[in-house]
Amino acid sequence: MLSRLFLWVARCRWAPIEPRAYDRRMVLTDPIHVLLIGGGGREHALALGLSRSPMLKTLYATHTSNPGIARLAEPVDVPVSSEEIYRLKQFCDRKAIDLVVIGPEEPLALGWADQLRIRGDGTERWVFGPDARGAKLEADKSYAKQFMRSASIPTAEARIFDRPEHATEYLRSRDELYVIKAAGLAKGKGVVIPKTNEEGLNAIDAMMRGGVFGDAGKTILVEEMLNGTEVSVLALMDGKNIMILPPCQDHKRLGDADTGPNTGGMGAFCPAETISEQVMRQLETDVFVAAADALRRDEIEFRGVLYAGVMLTAGGPKVLEFNVRFGDPECQPLLARMESDLLELLVATASGRLDEIDLRFHEKHAVCVVLASKGYPKDPQLGDRITGVERAEAMDDVFVFHAGTKLDPDGNLITAGGRVLGVTALGETPELARKLAYQACKEIQFEGMQMRTDIASFAVTAPR
Ligand code: AMP
Ligand code: GLY
Numbered sequence: 001m002l003s004r005l006f007l008w009v010a011r012c013r014w015a016p017i018e019p020r021a022y023d024r025r026m027v028l029t030d031p032i033h034v035l036l037i038g039g040g041g042r043e044h045a046l047a048l049g050l051s052r053s054p055m056l057k058t059l060y061a062t063h064t065s066n067p068g069i070a071r072l073a074e075p076v077d078v079p080v081s082s083e084e085i086y087r088l089k090q091f092c093d094r095k096a097i098d099l100v101v102i103g104p105e106e107p108l109a110l111g112w113a114d115q116l117r118i119r120g121d122g123t124e125r126w127v128f129g130p131d132a133r134g135a136k137l138e139a140d141k142s143y144a145k146q147f148m149r150s151a152s153i154p155t156a157e158a159r160i161f162d163r164p165e166h167a168t169e170y171l172r173s174r175d176e177l178y179v180i181k182a183a184g185l186a187k188g189k190g191v192v193i194p195k196t197n198e199e200g201l202n203a204i205d206a207m208m209r210g211g212v213f214g215d216a217g218k219t220i221l222v223e224e225m226l227n228g229t230e231v232s233v234l235a236l237m238d239g240k241n242i243m244i245l246p247p248c249q250d251h252k253r254l255g256d257a258d259t260g261p262n263t264g265g266m267g268a269f270c271p272a273e274t275i276s277e278q279v280m281r282q283l284e285t286d287v288f289v290a291a292a293d294a295l296r297r298d299e300i301e302f303r304g305v306l307y308a309g310v311m312l313t314a315g316g317p318k319v320l321e322f323n324v325r326f327g328d329p330e331c332q333p334l335l336a337r338m339e340s341d342l343l344e345l346l347v348a349t350a351s352g353r354l355d356e357i358d359l360r361f362h363e364k365h366a367v368c369v370v371l372a373s374k375g376y377p378k379d380p381q382l383g384d385r386i387t388g389v390e391r392a393e394a395m396d397d398v399f400v401f402h403a404g405t406k407l408d409p410d411g412n413l414i415t416a417g418g419r420v421l422g423v424t425a426l427g428e429t430p431e432l433a434r435k436l437a438y439q440a441c442k443e444i445q446f447e448g449m450q451m452r453t454d455i456a457s458f459a460v461t462a463p464r
Helices: 002-010 041-051 085-094 104-110 114-118 132-139 141-150 164-172 195-210 277-297 333-336 341-350 389-393 429-443 455-460
Strands: 011-013 032-037 056-061 099-102 126-128 158-161 178-182 220-224 229-238 241-244 253-255 259-262 267-270 301-315 315-321 365-372 398-402 405-407 412-416 419-427
Touching: 002 158, 032 041, 032 085, 032 104, 032 132, 032 341, 041 056, 041 333, 041 341, 041 398, 085 114, 099 114, 099 341, 099 429, 104 114, 104 132, 114 132, 114 315, 132 141, 132 315, 141 158, 141 220, 141 315, 158 164, 158 429, 164 195, 164 220, 178 195, 195 220, 220 405, 229 277, 229 341, 241 277, 259 365, 277 301, 277 315, 301 341, 333 365, 333 398, 333 419, 365 429, 389 429, 398 429
Parallel strands: 032 056, 032 099, 099 126
Antiparallel strands: 011 241, 158 220, 178 220, 229 241, 229 301, 253 259, 267 365, 301 315, 365 419, 398 419, 405 412
């Protein structure tokens, strides 16, 4: 019920568009060729959504070493790298790619969208994902903080340092809890929540002097520690329109009851009913419309997804971070619920036509449980044989998304990354979705498999 409401409130147009009767129109009239960049669970979920569209002619993918993606897409037959991005450009021309979908943050930060947007003949190709300037909202936390301040977007207070001695001096003068963040991209590991001042000082030393994150840790933020429930609110932006998607909740810590180290995400559910309609409205105006205005002010045309990691504090919602891509694993339960044609949605975003989309989601709830390898996140063990995936995915309303898997030379499925699989299930209620996801997880085995047992348990207990 609530999720239907969210969609209604969330369709906001920040540039005036002539009101018109709402009718279902096709964004595409002919099937198209698509290139998908990225190889994790998020991209497997995207590949599945795209492959279901009647408007897809061929799906090509850069990462067909992911067996889930390989089942759905043709491989790209040129080397894929920033140094040789011209090869991917040539590939797009040769295969007449109409839409490029960029999943992860690194290629966006490196300007792949800027490059691939231009065809060999100088005309423009659709790219889902912002240019490098827009991607800075994720790739440079110091820029993002200044951007949020200039747009009056509610966020945690922070000081920015590029000299370790100044950061150290500042820490010594503080007695409240704080969070230390590397400003650049650090594969989700650049945030330290120190328990003691000594831990904080060590983190500064490791980042700024020791170079654990290379250039990404040369500038750091010391941010006030916020308390509350964390939610992921994602919005599609096409340069003119904003479409807020049903909110999700991610579980970042490795262990049950939010214990252990931070990870890329051990599971997620959608919709997150812990967030009220009133707060969604507030986020719409104070975060997304404000961000869209500031992007326009800075002449950045943002065509992709803006993800706000939000802490629901006693003093109102505050943005912890911006990402410029779908969250992972959030993308998995989100897309599992999507009824609209994903291909048309991404084309509409990339071509400034979101106002033509009729966005629909299942009433059902979705829960995704991540199965991680032994040693994750510190030192993931790779190469372990995985069994039972076929049994799990044969279950109704269950999707098993491949994140860190590959086939060995004998064709056996083995672990090839920290987060191995995202087991996603749909159910009439959060309880049922959760139960089904865990039933499916029981079918899957590999050595040292790590899994939280409380994913979505607060969705289950939240008053409805
Ligand atoms: P970020 O990459 O900035 O999202 O940080 C990763 C995770 O660290 C977030 O998802 C939060 O769980 C936590 N975190 C980041 N900033 C803060 C903060 N200011 N207060 C409390 N927790 C935070
Ligand atoms: N799940 C958090 C992220 O994608 O950054």
